[in-house]
Amino acid sequence: MNNSLTENYKSKISRILITEEEIKMKIKNVAEDINKSYDGKPVLLVSILKGAFVFMADICRHVNIPCEIGFMAAKSYYNSTVSSGKVTITMDLSQDLTKYHVIIVEDIIDTGRTLKEVVEILKSRNPISLKVITLLDKPSRRTVDFNADVSLFTIPDLFVIGYGLDCGEYYRNLPYIAEYQK
Numbered sequence: 765m766n767n768s769l770t771e772n773y774k775s776k777i778s779r780i781l782i783t784e785e786e787i788k789m790k791i792k793n794v795a796e797d798i799n800k801s802y803d804g805k806p807v808l809l810v811s812i813l814k815g816a817f818v819f820m821a822d823i824c825r826h827v828n829i830p831c832e833i834g835f836m837a838a839k840s841y842y843n844s845t846v847s848s849g850k851v852t853i854t855m856d857l858s859q860d861l862t863k864y865h866v867i868i869v870e871d872i873i874d875t876g877r878t879l880k881e882v883v884e885i886l887k888s889r890n891p892i893s894l895k896v897i898t899l900l901d902k903p904s905r906r907t908v909d910f911n912a913d914v915s916l917f918t919i920p921d922l923f924v925i926g927y928g929l930d931c932g933e934y935y936r937n938l939p940y941i942a943e944y945q946k
Contacts, residue, residue, distance in 0.1 A: 795826030
């Protein structure tokens with residue numbers, strides 16, 4: 765990337781809301797809770813793509829009990845900064861969930877529509893248990909009755925990028941959470 769592109773890339777960052785160090789500390793604590801709660805149990809960590817892949821990778825690095833991973837993809841933003849309100853599952857799990865304690869690892873809960881639909885789909889497959897861990901929670905934007913079991917950070921009604929979250933597929937590689945400058 766040349767300097768002009770780098771500066772343009774950086775110009776969309778209004779301010780850093782959550783630092784890389786803050787994220788790492790919270791992830792370590794959540795992973796310790798998973799290790800204690802699920803030791804000796806069959807665990808399936810499910811990442812909702814694309815946004816949660818960075819969060820999932822870091823959680824996996826700190827979970828020291830045997831676990832499997834799975835991926836689902838769901839869309840509702842379609843290259844915009846506003847949810848379309850229509851949730852589409854574009855990639856599904858292949859595992860038989862009746863054999864697992866399922867932990868959904870999500871990047872952000874905004875309106876709640878996407879995750880509520882994913883949870884309903886997975887619950888209908890009768891997992892041993894199902895839990896939702898989200899990196900970010902934006903409760904002021906909720907349009908459905910849904911809350912995660914664990915939220916690492918609660919944020920105000922801002923459009924955020926970084927640490928897996930994007931705008932038009934860019935900015936996922938930032939190691940922190942930043943407010944996007946529209």
